[in-house]
Amino acid sequence: MSFIRPNIRHPETPVNAIGFTRKDYEGALSTLCAGCGHDSISAAIINACFEMSIEPHRVAKLSGIGCSSKTPTYFLGNSHGFNSVHGRMPSITTGANLANRDLTYIGVSGDGDTASIGLGQFAHVVRRNLNMLYIVENNGCYGLTKGQMSATTDIDSINKAGKTNHFEPIDLVNLALQLGATFVARSFSGDKEQLEPLIKAAMSHRGFALIDVISPCVTFNNNPGSKKSYDFVREHCEATATVDFVPMEKEITTSYDPGTTQEVTLHDGSVVHLHKPLANFDPCNRRSAMRAIKDHQERGEVLTGLLYVDTDPVDLHDMIDTTNKPLNSLKEDVLCPGNATLQTINGSFR
Amino acid sequence: MSFIRPNIRHPETPVNAIGFTRKDYEGALSTLCAGCGHDSISAAIINACFEMSIEPHRVAKLSGIGCSSKTPTYFLGNSHGFNSVHGRMPSITTGANLANRDLTYIGVSGDGDTASIGLGQFAHVVRRNLNMLYIVENNGCYGLTKGQMSATTDIDSINKAGKTNHFEPIDLVNLALQLGATFVARSFSGDKEQLEPLIKAAMSHRGFALIDVISPCVTFNNNPGSKKSYDFVREHCEATATVDFVPMEKEITTSYDPGTTQEVTLHDGSVVHLHKPLANFDPCNRRSAMRAIKDHQERGEVLTGLLYVDTDPVDLHDMIDTTNKPLNSLKEDVLCPGNATLQTINGSFR
Amino acid sequence: MSDKKQISALNEIVVKFANVNGTGSASANQMFAKAIFRMGIPVSPKNLFPSNIQGLPTWYEVRISEKGYMGRREGIDLMVSVNSQSMASDVKEVVPGGYFVYDSTRPLDIRLIRDDINYFGIPFTEICLREYKNPRQRQLFKNVIYIGALAAMLDIEFSILTDLVADQFVGKEKLVAPNVHALELGYQYAHKHFTCPFPIRVERRDLIKDKILVTGNSGAGLGAVYAGATVVAWYPITPSTSVVEAFEKYANRLRIDPGTGKKNFAVVQAEDELSAIGMTIGASWNGARSFTATSGPGISLMGEFLGLAYFAEVPVVLVNVQRAGPSTGMPTRTQQPDVMACAYASHGDTKHVLLFPSCPKECFDQTAQAFDLAERLQTPVIVMSDLDLGMNDHLSEPFEWDDARAYDRGKVHDAEALEEIEKDGGRYGRYLDVDGDGIGYRTYPGTHPTKGSFFTRGTSRDAYAIYTEDGDIYAENMDRLTRKFNTAKDYIPKPVLFESAASKGKPSSIGIMFYGTSQQATVEALDYLAADGLHLKGLSIKAFPFTQEVDDFIESCEQVFVIDQNRDGQMRKLLINELEVNPRQLIAVLNYDGAPITADFICQKVRQKLEADSAAERKVN
Amino acid sequence: MSDKKQISALNEIVVKFANVNGTGSASANQMFAKAIFRMGIPVSPKNLFPSNIQGLPTWYEVRISEKGYMGRREGIDLMVSVNSQSMASDVKEVVPGGYFVYDSTRPLDIRLIRDDINYFGIPFTEICLREYKNPRQRQLFKNVIYIGALAAMLDIEFSILTDLVADQFVGKEKLVAPNVHALELGYQYAHKHFTCPFPIRVERRDLIKDKILVTGNSGAGLGAVYAGATVVAWYPITPSTSVVEAFEKYANRLRIDPGTGKKNFAVVQAEDELSAIGMTIGASWNGARSFTATSGPGISLMGEFLGLAYFAEVPVVLVNVQRAGPSTGMPTRTQQPDVMACAYASHGDTKHVLLFPSCPKECFDQTAQAFDLAERLQTPVIVMSDLDLGMNDHLSEPFEWDDARAYDRGKVHDAEALEEIEKDGGRYGRYLDVDGDGIGYRTYPGTHPTKGSFFTRGTSRDAYAIYTEDGDIYAENMDRLTRKFNTAKDYIPKPVLFESAASKGKPSSIGIMFYGTSQQATVEALDYLAADGLHLKGLSIKAFPFTQEVDDFIESCEQVFVIDQNRDGQMRKLLINELEVNPRQLIAVLNYDGAPITADFICQKVRQKLEADSAAERKVN
Ligand SMILES: Cc1ncc(C[n+]2csc(CCOP(=O)(O)OP(=O)(O)O)c2C)c(N)n1
Ligand SMILES: Cc1ncc(C[n+]2csc(CCOP(=O)(O)OP(=O)(O)O)c2C)c(N)n1
Ligand code: SF4
């Protein structure tokens, strides 16, 4: 059936192409700490979905456990959500996507949820190139359990409790590139101009899209000495380019100077415009991305923005050759071979 | 106490510096398939330990579950062994090493054991730079469960059952380098000249040493079309250099042409000689290693040999600042603070 | 030739093959069992294999019984031993007067000579060396040759064997001739050197009717295909692997979209069991029928997710093909050791629905039904098979499917329903107990743009799926889950009564309860006991929670023997726990050495107890 | 001021603070409890906090009882509510005639006005705005101000509060003055506007003696330090996190090598619970004392490894600080829901030793003893604490350590022993039951170059640790493990008898069994029931397996109430299961809403049952 938006809103409130207001994409009131980076990411998701005119119920939001993993309650209240168990969101999302390939899947996780307990599932969902947007709300600590260090805590970073980290951090962006991820970006919860177009592009990508969003924990890891504090990140970010996203339908209105702008056309026809990209950096070349990231790391800088995209990805369904119809829409008639067939099968056991 | 080797052997049988024969390093009869690559690796471990004159009981051997993980039964019969559960050998070894830093730890695993169920523990034991030798007996399949594909099965590789793999393989060597491993090598069960010195060097390395040994499964993955068959691997291997290992005590006898030989002196003073190294390849430079590996992969070749070594590693004990004595040797006198102290502590609860 | 006692038997024989694994003996041995089957005689083969791929002893035990006793029976009538490693122990297993067939290429070790059994040497190796060039052939055909010899010894119709060879090699016809030749080599040799047939032999009967010879795992896999499973996530582990292999095999034949050639199903080999059940939960949550299969260690690893599915109320179908635990235990031996672990899987107050199949037909039916139950009850349903049932061929009623049958997808609101609810001024609540049976209404993601979406979580929430830490709401919810668990009793399969024909009309106050693969042996035991005038009534438990019938059965007995194939009497404990019966009323009969339980063992335990009782009584009086 | 009824009470009061979490109220509230403690009056504070870091309602409930009743009591005598979110529900909790202290900066919502309780407004916010510049201070001192006001209302010695402030800020002395000032602000305001003290008040007593006020997790952490734990692997999870934090805190003070300044211990934050227990097993296997701590979900994830440790016989010490399940459940609420999950953790036939502490002193003692038990029995030992015990301050006997005490490292052969054995022509076998108690002798890796090494595995093996699939050897080994489990009874702590003073010499046939944190409330209930002439005898269970004393206690009773803080009556089930008692004899008393159980609740359940019984009897006669 098709749906008409019930029109019980103030005439002035802006609506998107399919008649929904921003409110239709909001969720419950956040219970996170005032100033938590995670809330900014929720806001960016809301804006991206509103502006892309996605039907709210065509999105499913999934998460593990943590402050970050709580956030799906705070956006897209009209979408089904699944707050699963710690570190296992990828497997739940894989199953969900296998059941219905037509929905848009947004997975939200934390650095503890992904890089510690969830590392195995993370690596394998990357390998399978599952068609989903995977957002890591990376604050370099365990927020919900009161600030322990995580596997992404930077070397020599000092937390609120005054502890210094001596362990090699796991860089999820490098790891994902290494494991063959087809869309990889890094951003900062404080930079919505960058984050929102990245989210839009990631949702348009048909395959696994990782956005590692540095998202400071104001309560346990925003102190001087922390390398995931607002101040530190602001000072040490450099972007590969400024990102602009033009969805498939829209034709480009603003004209860009070809000299300073690079266009990346995604599988679905939508276009990512990269203004003033870094010198000799090619977002469609995996190795150049890894090189650029490492170069910046060696300089103590954090490279943000769109790092790599494969514009013609092969996702899990392609690899296992599942039918184009959502599997959850198939009924007895296609699923059940019937008794006559069963009797011939019985014959093979005699 | 000190031990004298009971001398009940044939006078001719060769003994090593500490009076043990090769037999003292052997294990039970193998129950693996005739021709299984894993048995060659066991043989290499036996030789390496014998030639390095390691006291058998100063080694502990640990494994997960699989044909590969069975092998510790087949070598070093005088060493304690622990055949744990599937994919969890790293955590067991971590605990063991924390308890007694003075033993040499050899962990044996398979590609299923490490790259699938065990990937999380593998990544984290690398991060902790645990002082151990980690051998992956990599046959690109699940031998013990009859040949299913594993996460290291190469793209388009065809197995005995005739199935073709479409999933991005996980390259454990790249992964380990990415995660900060301090000793990384790849070898082939069919190449003992290369494997044995690598094992010796790895055991001398004070930190995490990975040797990813391609070890064909003759029963399920040695067929034409398989990219982990003896034939395929023989045809597609290229070595970074030929490796020669000289333990600390020994002073160098054979003289090498400096032009064609590179010396790498390990933390404990032993030296690895690399003859005819690849052009512009530096085994002490992580990025050059990753570059070389990728270059070869793009040419469809497998780069073997010593890929990277950090000659001054910081291991887990260094990072958490544990005492130099084995923790399992401490007694009540150091461990138990006594009642007087306890009474002052009680005071703090009043 | 030999004047020793020779046992004689017609269609009541146990034959055992001792071989080396990885030598292709399996298919030859199976040919033997299939031949008996095709002669119309009930047959029950059991494969005893090592946790290893090649070179270790492996056995194939075949019980032939026109009486239809398909449980295991100890004492081997005819042993074919072509494995020097195991010969010493093989010899011991032969019954006095029994027959021992061995490879006489090398002389028999005199220490293996018993004067109470009969030896028949055939130079298998020598024959193969003479007849075949390449070593692999020599190895393979040795097995076929001894089947040929047995055909002569036991009087198996040779044409049946040749037919079987033909069936086996459709597509590879050029292999037929050499195999038939090998059969003949054995057949001729036996006839030439021994008086054939032996006093133990088989004779055509018509006792099979339309029965089939099939493994439980094939039944389970097929059941899942017929039940409409579309998403299968698994991780390889013996003995459950072949459940998914069977599913995939048949799905690849029966579930291909004719238009596109694409698959109307998805099978994913997960990275481990946590991921496998996670995918299953994700798919079920999203409205697809999904299942996973595992064994022992996998059950432990799935614990956290089973608790989530129980509490968040997501359907899960899990096939647990049990093996001997604890830990890795004996991975290729059978047991029923996970009853407790599955009934109460996961931390916190949890209970799970269990099904206990006893034969391949029940594997098919119960696996299919598990999907209806899981979706109706919105909770995990675990099919408790075991290695014996799952991996061995069993004589079974043929699989049946009622084409009129529609899947029970349980309580799910579609968009119309959601609009209705609000039209009537109502409010949809995922966990509202609208019908009083403890089961709420689900909606699938993507149903309606503004109605019916909810948040699934493992944390405490109210009837509208809103997070809460309110103690009363939490407790109410927990009580509803208990209510729902009781509702399960209206849907799950009922227990089945058994009694010996000889006990008809002889009321008994002694019961015997059993489940799963204990059924064959117990039913046989009932006959033996009845023959001694001990009339017991039997109840085969088919599901947990226990329905009223189980209660009533125990009520109607003074004492009940409970058969468990585990050390701790787990089913007995579960009965005591959940039915609040007096433990003294339930007597444990425990078999846990990894071999399938036998009727003799059961009889022995029952007699012991009953004799002890009457002895005690005599004392009293 | 108000002519309403005002309850009056001396040293028998329940005060509750309603606040917002993340506002630093915890330390102020704790100061209040500590003040009562220092006045020599028994006090029991309970923190009710949300699973969230900032901005949600949080409560701190303080029971003051000179009678020494330290369990929770419902009905609040004095409520301090400075959280508008929760005020509506806070008002409801106050007993008629009780006192309600609120922030009167804004006028009280009339809907919150009850005519049977007494309101006392203090303009906390206004005062703070006036007195302090920066917002954080305004937030922090608000809490200190209300403590000052309570001092006036309840007649708390002001000097005690100033001392506490001084203690709290050693090192940060400049913070002392402002805090004392805040205390005075509240104290003055109360005296100025209300007649203080209130009819409910406190008065110095000498009932504390040398007792301490401490959390169970501090006790457990300290116990591990004293027991010589050197390797600690863990993964953060509420409410067990502070066990390891306590260990690390004290180890950093008491376990530093004087010579090198290095640590005589290792604490590793693992990547998850599977890894945490894996490290623990590896360390124990290698001869170090090692432990891990977790809660709910962690227990499920540790299942596979617990089975390995049970079967391979490796010592494990695991502290399980239980919380409300299933799944993520209510992570910051208390329960005892993992009894079954822990007793039978893992697939296959497994049983684990459990300890049940009831107070911080027992957390200390039992955690320390757990290391002796684990090494003596070579198996996992699980200390079953819970959130209430672990995270709340409890009045406890002081911790004691006998300096003469030596660790029981269990049966371990060193090199000399191994040489001895062979000298006497013997052969060392890891799993030989030399002493008949089911426990073999371990050797640590690195002991001897040619003797005593063995292979540890989760698969079946013989007495010499050699892999085997022999069914008889497997079964013997499983029976030995049962034997070993029974041996545990000789070492574990015995249950403790309780009866009301009023019941002395009054024999009773009605028992009441309990464990863990149900002890305080149950002991209180025994008194109330005795006062009504209902004399019950109580038994506090301290360990599983159950020792003879537990058997005898049940034997000696017609019926026994079993107190469980979970839905399914798990301890009761375990008793029925393991002791084979008639379920009808055990009556379940279940509290599972996440709040600690109360004496009133227990009394009510007991009375109901006993009245029902006598009613039934009347019918009969
Ligand atoms: C199996 C399991 N282990 C541990 C926990 C406790 N826990 C809850 S959240 C969390 C870590 C959260 O860190 P992160 O994923 O970075 O999220 P953040 O709170 O920092 O946003 C942990 C360890 C749990 N819920 N489940
Ligand atoms: C938890 C668990 N899951 C599954 C298994 C079954 N299993 C045994 S070995 C194995 C895979 C072995 O593959 P690999 O590690 O590559 O070793 P290989 O046999 O190839 O040497 C599996 C899945 C198990 N023993 N435990
Ligand atoms: S604790 Fe940190 S991560 Fe959690 S909500 Fe607060 S600021 Fe955000």
Ligand code: SF4
């Ligand atoms: S199955 Fe493969 S891996 Fe296993 S023993 Fe045989 S050859 Fe080796």
Ligand SMILES: [Mg+2]
């Ligand atoms: Mg985090």
Ligand SMILES: [Mg+2]
């Ligand atoms: Mg492998």
